[in-house]
Amino acid sequence: MDAQSLSWVLVVAFAIVVLLGPIVIPLLHRFKFGQAIRAEGPARHQKKSGTPTMGGLMIIISVVFTAMRFSNSPTTDILLFAMVGFGVIGLLDDGIKVIRHRNLGLTALQKIILQVIVVVLFYLFLYIRGWHFELFIPGFNTALQLGPFYLVFLTFFMIGTANAVNITDGLDGLATGTTAIAFGAFAAMAWWESQWNVSVFAMATVGALLGFLVYNRHPAKVFMGDTGSLALGGGLAAAAVLTRSEIWLALVGGIFVIEALSVIIQVISFQSFGRRIFRMSPLHHHFELVGWSEWRVVTIFWLFGLAMSLAALYLYVR
Template sequence: MLELVLLLSLVLSFLISVLLSPLFIPFLRRLKFGQSIREEGPESHQKKKGTPTMGGIVIVLAIAIAALFISIRFLSFSEEILLLLFVTVGFGLVGFLDDYIKVVKKRNLGLTSKQKLLGQLLISVLFYFGLRYIGFSTEISIPATNFQIDIGWLYLPLVIVMLVGASNAVNLTDGLDGLLAGTSAIAFGAFAVLAWYVDLIDVSIFSAAVVGAVLGFLVYNAHPAKVFMGDTGSLALGGAIAAIAIISKMEILLIIIGGVFVIETLSVIIQVISFKTRGKRVFKMSPLHHHYELSGWSEWRVVVTFWFVGMILAVLGIYIEVWL
């Protein structure tokens, strides 16, 4: 029965996403909400200029509707679902403001870094106090062991680092057609399995809803993309996956299951440090997916390769939690 509920959550969010997107894309075109492409990016990306963005609105709507309906209809509405929705919608709103400024001002930069960080910090702190309000433990679990460490007040900065870090890492990964949609579907799928395994059915339902939403969006976001999710979608997904890892007490496993996002972020950090200290670049361009593009790989080859790596890391995360 529980497996059927999870499947229903995935299917419902998929249908909402796949049916809403073709209605939403023409609407975005009429509003001239097209993607701006940074001039220093790969030359091949210039043809994507004007492709409708802010498609992440559909993803967030599909997640919220499916998760709420399934949890209320088949379970009882939980505080955990409410907190997950708060983070997803909250980070999605920050991303929406960023996207809106970009398309209205017709420039590639939206909110300033300080404005974006302030919004992310506010949502993260409120999420933490929401956790504490429902009596959430400040212990972190060590994967493959029964060992837990209570870090007390340090759990607040951990929550902030995880939410802000994950949202920005996922945002960096959103650079090629279908790249983020595919890798996030894999990562959230792993958390849906793990949450179900530890009897966090509400969290599993939410994770399954995310998988369905991004797969439905992928129908229109796969190369050549008809729509981009924008920061609205990428920040929402980043916040959501970190919140799921926190509520599931799988904080450390997020580094493995979300390994593609970690690698993309590290490539940017390495590039910046190398250029500032040595005046040399390690990669042809960062994030890492652009390096492979400029090395002669087709966009589709880069995307599929990153999906495959994400799948290996997701299986590794499940193996560590379930069998070790």
């Protein structure tokens, strides 16, 4: 598949979301599917209360249609299963929040159980295809043969990635832009390795995210919700697995790693020493509270994510 074909994938996915916006967003308004803002968050976020959520549905619909249109294969099915599977969990979480008019949906345990089920099914699909369960180590031209232990790794890897992206989704356009950049990097990696199906899936996601950014940029007209962020995290992890680039994701998705670590560090510090390292976690809220505008935080994080992805691509093709 050449670059022109991939460009069409991006354009179609972009157009679908842009066309869905004027239909879906008013429906979300009509059914009062508005976002509840947590009271302990930055005060200026309270004005966002009521902004429609579950906009991630537009992203998922676009990716599913575009990927199946341009690359209908078992590989595409597995990738879409990961995205849709995690997306359904996010949809349940968002639905409970909306129905109960609160910022808490599924419990942490319920989320983990459902996510583990999706990961196990994803693993079984790979097993049926005769997948070699190994972990490629960049720079050493070797791979660790994990065998059945790969399921343990895969569980932590996919759930960790999905929830890291979910944590990053806290400002207008933040998760949208950073995940678009990360998927773009994996589209390039897959194309380099002639894995056309993965490249189409990743490029379709980039296009859908750029279309969603039309409505999600500051001030956002719609939020992706857990429906979108968990779906994107699951899809991103799946793309890394199928390109055998799991370790590369730590660099490509460095912004997600940092955001997740900021939460972990904050919790450990407060519970152990009664002190907070950051004014608020995740990290993007810390920068807000030190005086940065929301748009400045988002722009800097986008640029950081872009730099990390470019660095990963440079090292990958060497």
